[in-house]
Every structure is written in structure tokens, then in C-alpha cells.
Amino acid sequence: MNFDFSDEQKQMRDEARKFLAEQCPPKAVREVLDGKAPYDRSLWKGLAEMGFLGVAIPEQFGGAGAGHLELCVIAEEMGRALAPVPFSSTVYLAAEAILIAGSDAQKQKWLPKIASGDAIGTLALFEGKGNPSPKAINVTANGGVLNGIKKPVADGAIADFAVVAARTGTGGRESDVSLFIVDLKAGGVEVKPLTNIDLTRGQAEITFKDAKAEPLGAAGEGWSVITQVLDRAAVLMAFEQVGGADRALEMGRDYALDRIAFGRPIGSFQAVKHMLADMYVSATLARSNCYYGAWALSTNAGELPEAAAAARISATQAFQHCAKNNIQVHGGMGFTWEFDCHMYYRRANAVAVGLGSLSYWEDALIDRMRKKNAA
Amino acid sequence: MNFDDTPQEAAFRAEAKAWIAANAPKQYEEELRKASLGRVQLKGANILEVAKAWQKKKADAGWACLHWPKEYGGRGSSPIERVIWQQEEGPFGRLSAMFIIGHGMCGPTMMAFAGEEQKRNYLPPLASGEKIWCQLFSEPAGGSDVAGLRTRAEKNGDEWVINGQKIWTSGAHYSDYGILLTRTDPTVPKHKGLTMFFLDMKSPGVEVRPIKQASGASDFNEVYFTDVRIPDSQRLGNVNDGWNVSLTTLMNERMSIGAGVATGFPELFDFCSSLMLEDGPAIENRAVRSKLANWAVKASGLKYTSMRAISALSKGERPGPENSIGKLVAGSMIQDVAAYALDLQGAAGALNGIEDAEVAGKFQAMLLRAPGTRVEGGTDEIMRNIIAERVLGLPGDIRVDKDVPFNKIPTKGRA
Numbered sequence: 001m002n003f004d005f006s007d008e009q010k011q012m013r014d015e016a017r018k019f020l021a022e023q024c025p026p027k028a029v030r031e032v033l034d035g036k037a038p039y040d041r042s043l044w045k046g047l048a049e050m051g052f053l054g055v056a057i058p059e060q061f062g063g064a065g066a067g068h069l070e071l072c073v074i075a076e077e078m079g080r081a082l083a084p085v086p087f088s089s090t091v092y093l094a095a096e097a098i099l100i101a102g103s104d105a106q107k108q109k110w111l112p113k114i115a116s117g118d119a120i121g122t123l124a125l126f127e128g129k130g131n132p133s134p135k136a137i138n139v140t141a142n143g144g145v146l147n148g149i150k151k152p153v154a155d156g157a158i159a160d161f162a163v164v165a166a167r168t169g170t171g172g173r174e175s176d177v178s179l180f181i182v183d184l185k186a187g188g189v190e191v192k193p194l195t196n197i198d199l200t201r202g203q204a205e206i207t208f209k210d211a212k213a214e215p216l217g218a219a220g221e222g223w224s225v226i227t228q229v230l231d232r233a234a235v236l237m238a239f240e241q242v243g244g245a246d247r248a249l250e251m252g253r254d255y256a257l258d259r260i261a262f263g264r265p266i267g268s269f270q271a272v273k274h275m276l277a278d279m280y281v282s283a284t285l286a287r288s289n290c291y292y293g294a295w296a297l298s299t300n301a302g303e304l305p306e307a308a309a310a311a312r313i314s315a316t317q318a319f320q321h322c323a324k325n326n327i328q329v330h331g332g333m334g335f336t337w338e339f340d341c342h343m344y345y346r347r348a349n350a351v352a353v354g355l356g357s358l359s360y361w362e363d364a365l366i367d368r369m370r371k372k373n374a375a
Numbered sequence: 376m377n378f379d380d381t382p383q384e385a386a387f388r389a390e391a392k393a394w395i396a397a398n399a400p401k402q403y404e405e406e407l408r409k410a411s412l413g414r415v416q417l418k419g420a421n422i423l424e425v426a427k428a429w430q431k432k433k434a435d436a437g438w439a440c441l442h443w444p445k446e447y448g449g450r451g452s453s454p455i456e457r458v459i460w461q462q463e464e465g466p467f468g469r470l471s472a473m474f475i476i477g478h479g480m481c482g483p484t485m486m487a488f489a490g491e492e493q494k495r496n497y498l499p500p501l502a503s504g505e506k507i508w509c510q511l512f513s514e515p516a517g518g519s520d521v522a523g524l525r526t527r528a529e530k531n532g533d534e535w536v537i538n539g540q541k542i543w544t545s546g547a548h549y550s551d552y553g554i555l556l557t558r559t560d561p562t563v564p565k566h567k568g569l570t571m572f573f574l575d576m577k578s579p580g581v582e583v584r585p586i587k588q589a590s591g592a593s594d595f596n597e598v599y600f601t602d603v604r605i606p607d608s609q610r611l612g613n614v615n616d617g618w619n620v621s622l623t624t625l626m627n628e629r630m631s632i633g634a635g636v637a638t639g640f641p642e643l644f645d646f647c648s649s650l651m652l653e654d655g656p657a658i659e660n661r662a663v664r665s666k667l668a669n670w671a672v673k674a675s676g677l678k679y680t681s682m683r684a685i686s687a688l689s690k691g692e693r694p695g696p697e698n699s700i701g702k703l704v705a706g707s708m709i710q711d712v713a714a715y716a717l718d719l720q721g722a723a724g725a726l727n728g729i730e731d732a733e734v735a736g737k738f739q740a741m742l743l744r745a746p747g748t749r750v751e752g753g754t755d756e757i758m759r760n761i762i763a764e765r766v767l768g769l770p771g772d773i774r775v776d777k778d779v780p781f782n783k784i785p786t787k788g789r790a
Contacts, residue, residue: 281700285677285704294376310675313672317669373644
């Protein structure tokens with residue numbers, strides 16, 4: 001049994017960690033946090049040059065053709081560094097949707113641009129409050145144009161194109177949903193940035209008024225593709241979350257070792273030690289669930305839907321747990337703008353709902369476990 | 376990343392599988408499979424006899440204590456082969472419950488500290504289950520703080536005279552031998568005045584009394600020592616170096632990888648799948664699903680954490696300390712799972728459920744046993760200390776008694 005990443009993959013992780021430590025220190029994240037830039041353009045370019053944007057994109061479409069295990073490795077490092085770039089929207093959502101459902105021409109058109117950092121993509125799924133559901137899709141597609149409003153759309157204000165879920169039938173059934181690719185720089189598209197709790201990543205509202213749209217995949221197949229994309233993205237995002245959880249745990253541990261109160265390091269008090277031990281437990285459980293998700297994703301196993309939901313739930317819990325208790329370990333300093341703790345707290349809580357909230361994935365997990373047991 | 380055996384592992388697995396298929400006591404398989412929690416019992420058979428017979432059969436064919444050297448009754452297997460064996464042995468492994476302490480703790484301690492002749496005399500019958508061993512460490516005044524123990528050993532010629540009391544000794548009532556940690560010098564700080572021995576449990580002056588636990592069952596014992604004599608040749612390690620000897624024993628306690636810890640989750644999932652609530656099947660109730668999902672990811676997280684440890688073994692690496700989370704997570708989880716299963720039954724949850732053929736009192740028994748799980752073999756708090764100190768590198772607790780002679784340490788909290 002080798003339920004672990006290979007030495008080459010670990011080497012890639014080390015490279016990515018080193019690259020991000022240099023190119024994406026907290027100071028760089030704060031440029032976006034403080035509103036000085038919508039995202040880190042030079043980091044985005046650097047990621048493209050390192051081959052990280054196209055790591056799972058086949059070589060024939062301009063990628064490195066490595067695979068999804070390698071992408072998991074990169075994702076974890078992106079989460080650790082809180083990279084303020086549209087990586088998840090472009091790579092986990094847009095690129096995966098095109099890989100799953102795109103025609104050869106669509107792949108030729110978009111994937112090389114994604115790999116080279118020349119196109120930012122996203123998935124426009126949500127329409128206000130609520131979790132992913134075909135009933136919630138009200139943007140309409142008729143005669144090759146879209147009408148309606150999507151929000152929130154992750155990185156919508158900086159994206160060049162979006163994969164949009166639109167209604168092509170009338171019943172609110174899964175078969176009434178189809179996917180389209182929309183050039184967001186073209187006419188009929190209005191983009192309004194929205195403020196959100198994670199100031200290092202953008203969200204937007206996008207209004208389509210007779211916006212030109214190109215079908216992605218067959219009509220009526222949209223929901224099935226969305227489900228597959230969300231499962232894949234759940235695994236990849238779970239790795240980001242585990243990366244963030246680990247970093248928050250390390251920050252708490254380091255502070256507990258350095259900070260003296262009552263004449264001793266606060267890490268020698270059991271109340272603090274045990275809090276950190278519990279953070280380690282959450283992060284470890286999440287990591288192990290993520291590894292299973294990575295295996296299922298990389299082998300396209302039938303277990304992927306269940307594994308993805310488990311990884312998603314576990315990693316969401318771990319990141320939220322570690323990020324909030326990291327602040328607690330830091331005490332008052334953890335609640336200042338100056339310390340980085342709040343950046344992890346913001347990210348943890350934003351990504352916790354970004355692909356659908358815990359209740360959505362809990363429901364999905366139980367459905368999928370029942371299906372497996374029935375089979 | 377894969378779950379496949381290497382060719383050598385596959386060959387070993389095939390050999391183990393074939394031998395088990397031809398030799399295991401299959402008449403008990405179903406009962407053993409169902410007995411997922413708590414004490415294993417067999418209807419119409421003496422579990423001790425069945426277990427000893429299976430262990431002997433394994434030993435005769437070279438399948439006992441796989442990781443031990445051959446000359447001491449083992450097979451000289453690699454750690455990964457031991458895990459593969461456990462996986463293949465499956466429910467029959469539950470018959471090994473009464474040997475776990477002997478094989479997992481006493482044996483390794485003897486191997487490290489006994490003389491060569493003693494090892495050749497005592498270890499093979501321990502491996503084959505002909506002799507059962509217990510571990511006599513905990514005392515009423517020394518549980519988590521095991522170095523606070525008070526059982527005295529005083530030198531008298533070539534013998535030591537033992538007086539005192541041990542508690543929480545699993546299997547003392549059917550054990551033939553035990554390893555015993557005693558205080559030999561109370562005038563020095565507590566860790567520096569301990570000495571380890573092994574002894575015949577039938578020695579005059581040893582009295583075993585079962586403890587009636589909070590659950591009503593009796594899995595453990597108190598053991599009283601009144602002027603028990605142990606020859607100096609049965610001392611393990613140097614006089615007053617017993618603490619270091621005990622660390623070998625305790626280190627082995629937490630090395631059981633791949634055995635899988637009980638969480639109660641599969642049982643709860645099955646229960647919810649068939650249970651009807653007022654508004655329909657429990658498994659379709661939103662609140663129930665949320666609870667189940669949260670426990671599901673803990674159970675799967677533990678399972679895959681163990682797979683990661685096995686992978687490390689397979690590559691010849693030492694598994695990391697991440698494995699120490701198993702007992703901590705599973706202990707409180709099984710308690711919560713059991714309480715929730717009772718909650719789902721409404722007032723009927725308070726019945727012990729023995730009459731209910733479907734659940735057979737499973738969750739009630741689980742609930743009543745669970746507090747012990749969170750205490751035995753290192754309390755939740757000790758496990759968190761271990762994670763914090765050994766994994767995260769946080770400072771050890773400040774120990775106010777560390778440099779104080781043992782006989783000057785306070786013995787009462789309030790006068």
C-alpha cells in the first residue's frame with residue numbers, strides 16, 4: 001500500500017512552498033487585503049511560469065499534463081500561503097468544467113490561455129442566498145443569449161470568461177439546466193464587485209442582458225456537469241483548506257512557544273496545549289480524508305462523490321477550527337489588523353460556503369453513502 | 376498513490392489468507408463479527424478456551440506474535456506483514472483480546488530487559504497463549520501520574536518483599552504472570568526510586584479481586600500484595616531504573632496500528648437507516664443527516680489516517696505520531712454516538728434494550744462502557760498532552776514534584 005504522495009510530488013510541493021514563500025509572503029497578501037490591487041498580478045504570472053496553472057491540463061492543451069494529484073499538492077500550498085489570486089475559480093472550476101464538457105475547439109481556445117495565465121475564468125452558479133440546486137437557476141438562455149443575475153461569482157470582477165449555469169427548460173429539474181461559456185468582456189455583461197468577508201479574494205454580481213453565450217456540453221446536461229465540477233473542486237479546495245488549517249495551527253503553536261505570561265510560555269498551560277492538540281486532530285483527520293479524495297479524483301474512481309463530500313466537510317471544519325482557535329491562542333494580538341490571524345479566519349469562513357455550505361455537503365455525503373450501501 | 380500490495384506483500388497476504396481459511400474456528404465467525412464493541416463473549420463456549428486454542432494453533436504454524444524473533448515464538452515478520460495478518464485475521468483477531476497486554480507490552484519489556492535464558496523460557500509460551508500475562512502499573516494513587524505509585528519492594532537477601540495495591544489490572548484473574556512496577560526508594564524524587572519485576576501471579580500473598588465497574592461489568596481487577604516474595608533474578612533493569620523500563624512498556628502500548636478503533640459509526644448508520652421517526656425514516660431527517668455526516672468524516676478520517684500509517688510501515692518508515700489521535704477521537708465519539716442513538720429512541724432509549732432483537736442493547740451497552748474508553752490506556756487529557764508535547768513540541772507541564780523526595784510529596788488535596 002502506498003497511500004501517500006510520491007517523492008516527485010513531494011518535491012513539487014517543496015518547490016511550490018519555496019516559490020510561494022518568496023513570491024507570496026503575508027506582505028503581498030496584504031496588498032490585496034488593503035485594497036491596493038484586486039489580485040496579485042505578478043504572482044499570477046509567476047504561477048503560470050512555474051507551470052502551476054496548467055499542472056492538470058493535458059499537454060495538447062498547453063498544460064504540464066501532470067495530473068490531479070500534482071494539482072492537489074499545489075492547492076495545499078496555495079491555501080497555506082493565502083495566495084490572493086483567482087486560482088480556485090480558474091483552475092478548479094472553469095478549467096475542470098471545460099475539461100469535462102468542452103468540445104475540442106473550446107479546449108483549444110481556453111485551456112492554453114488558462115495555463116499561460118492569459119485568461120481568468122470562473123463558474124457563475126449562484127443566484128443569491130442558498131445552496132446549489134437546479135431549482136435556484138433562474139438565469140435564462142434563449143436563442144444564444146443569457147438574461148438574469150448571478151451572485152456571488154468568485155473572482156467575477158477580474159475574470160475574462162465565465163462558465164454559466166442557465167435555465168433552458170421550465171421545470172426547475174436537473175435536465176432544465178445547461179452550461180454556457182460567456183466572454184465577460186463582451187457586450188451585455190455588467191459586472192459589479194461585491195464586498196465580502198475575505199478581502200483577499202474578490203466576489204461579484206454579474207448581470208446578463210442579452211449576453212452572447214456559447215453552449216458548453218449538451219443541452220440539459222448542465223446539472224450533471226456542475227455536480228462533477230463541484231466534486232472535483234471540493235477535493236481541490238479541501239487541500240487548500242488543509243493547507244490553511246496547518247498554517248494557522250503552526251502560527252498558534254509558534255506564538256504559544258514564544259509568548260510568556262505568568263512567568264512561563266503560554267504553550268505550557270494545558271488549556272492552551274489542549275486547544276492546539278485538538279486543532280492538530282482536526283487538521284490530521286481532514287488531511288487523511290483529503291488523501292482519499294485525491295486518490296478518488298486522480299483515478300476517477302466511482303468513490304469520488306462520497307470521498308469529495310467527506311474531504312469537503314472535514315477540511316471545512318478543520319480550517320474553521322484552526323483559524324478561530326489560532327486567534328484565541330494569540331489573545332488580544334490575534335484580534336488586531338496587524339497580525340495575520342484574521343486573514344486566515346476570513347479565508348476559512350469564506351471558502352467554507354463558496355462551493356456550497358456544510359449543510360449541502362452533509363446532505364450529499366449521506367445520500368452518497370446510502371447509494372453505496374444500497375448497491 | 377494507491378492501495379495495492381507490493382508483490383511481496385501480496386504473496387504474504389495470500390499465504391496468510393490460505394492458512395486462515397483452512398484453520399480458523401469458523402463456527403464462531405458470525406458471533407465474533409457481530410461482537411463489535413465491548414467484551415467478546417461466545418454463547419455455549421468458553422471464550423478463554425477458544426482463544427487459547429486458536430492462539431496455540433497459530434503458534435504451532437508460526438503465525439503468533441509475527442513481529443517477534445523466531446527463537447522467542449514469533450515469526451520475525453516486518454511491521455507491514457503484521458498489519459496484513461491483522462487485516463486477514465479479521466473477526467478472529469477478536470479472540471486475541473486477552474493476549475494483547477502480554478504480547479503488546481509485557482513481551483517487549485521482557486525482550487528488552489530479561490536475561491537470555493528467561494526470554495527462552497517465558498516468551499514462547501506467552502506467544503502461544505499457553506501463559507497469559509498482565510501489567511501491574513496503575514494504583515489508586517497513581518493513574519495518569521503512574522510514577523506516583525506506592526507499592527513497596529524491599530530487599531531481603533536475594534529476594535524482594537512486595538507490599539501494596541494495584542488497580543485496573545486487565546485479566547489479572549486469568550493471568551499466569553505479570554510485570555510489576557514498584558517503589559524501591561521513597562527518599563528520592565518519584566521517577567528515580569522505581570524498580571520493575573516480573574512475577575508468578577500464583578505467588579503466595581497475591582490476591583486478585585474483580586472491580587465492579589460503573590458499567591456493571593467486571594473487566595478489571597484490584598491486585599493486593601502482602602509480603603509477596605520475588606527473587607532478585609526476576610528484576611527487569613537496574614534497581615531504581617524502573618521508570619525507564621516502564622517507558623519501553625508504555626511505548627509499545629500505543630503501537631497497535633491497523634487494528635482499527637471502534638467508533639460506533641457503522642452501527643449508528645445502520646440503525647438510522649432502518650429507524651422510523653414520526654415524520655419518516657430517520658436517515659431522511661435533516662438533523663439526523665447532519666449529525667451522521669459529522670461522525671462519518673471522523674470515522675473515515677481515522678480510517679485513512681491509519682492507512683497513511685500503514686503506508687509508512689510498508690515503505691519501512693516509522694509511522695508518525697499522527698496515529699496517537701485514534702483513541703482520543705474514537706473515545707469521545709463512541710460516547711456521543713451512543714447517547715444520540717438513545718436520544719433517537721425517545722423514552723424507550725432509557726431501556727437497556729436487551730429485549731429489542733434488532734439493536735440488542737448495543738447502544739446502551741456502548742454508552743455505559745464509553746467513559747472507561749476515555750480513561751484507560753491514557754486519558755483524553757494525557758493523549759492531548761502527548762500530541763501537544765511530542766508532535767507540536769510544546770513545553771512539558773511544570774511538575775512541582777519533580778525534584779521533591781517521594782516521601783515529601785503531599786498526599787491529600789484538602790486536609
